[in-house]
Amino acid sequence: MGSRNLYDVLGVKPSATTEVITSAFRARVRELRPDIRVDAVTAERFGRLRAAYDTLRDPGLRAAYDRERAASRWFWWWAVHLPVRAAAAGGTGPVGARTVRASADQETRATT
Structure with missing residues (x-):
């Protein structure tokens, strides 16, 4: 599917009902008309449209x-923000932040 999600392919919001999804699918099929437009691009678009509809109409x-x-969205959020937070704490990542903290504790113990 590429970077577009299935809701974007159909042109509906994630909160759309099954009826809205069905009507959006039918409207998009009328635009593409795979029986009239016979080319590779239209066939690919229709395939993506059909796959999106088949997935979203089944509860x-x-x-x-x-x-x-949702899991993918959280993964990417953490992948972007966790290194930034760790760098702000003086580390290079979750392990690096712990390592910096541990070495600072060891230095404090050694000087006292």
Whole structure:
């Protein structure tokens, strides 16, 4: 699917109902008309559209997709923000921050 999520492919919000998803799918199919436009780009777009619709219209698949999307969003948030926070604390990451803290504690013990 690339970087676009399934809701973007259909042009709906994540809070959309099944009826809204179905009507958005039908509207997009009318735009693409795979029976009239026969080229590789249209076929690829229709394939992405169909896959998005098949996933989002099924409540179980949609819930699984939403869980995966939420987990991915948190992963990327932590991947970006954790090194920044650790660097602000004087480390290079979660392990680096602990290492810096531990070596500072050892130096304090050695001087007292």
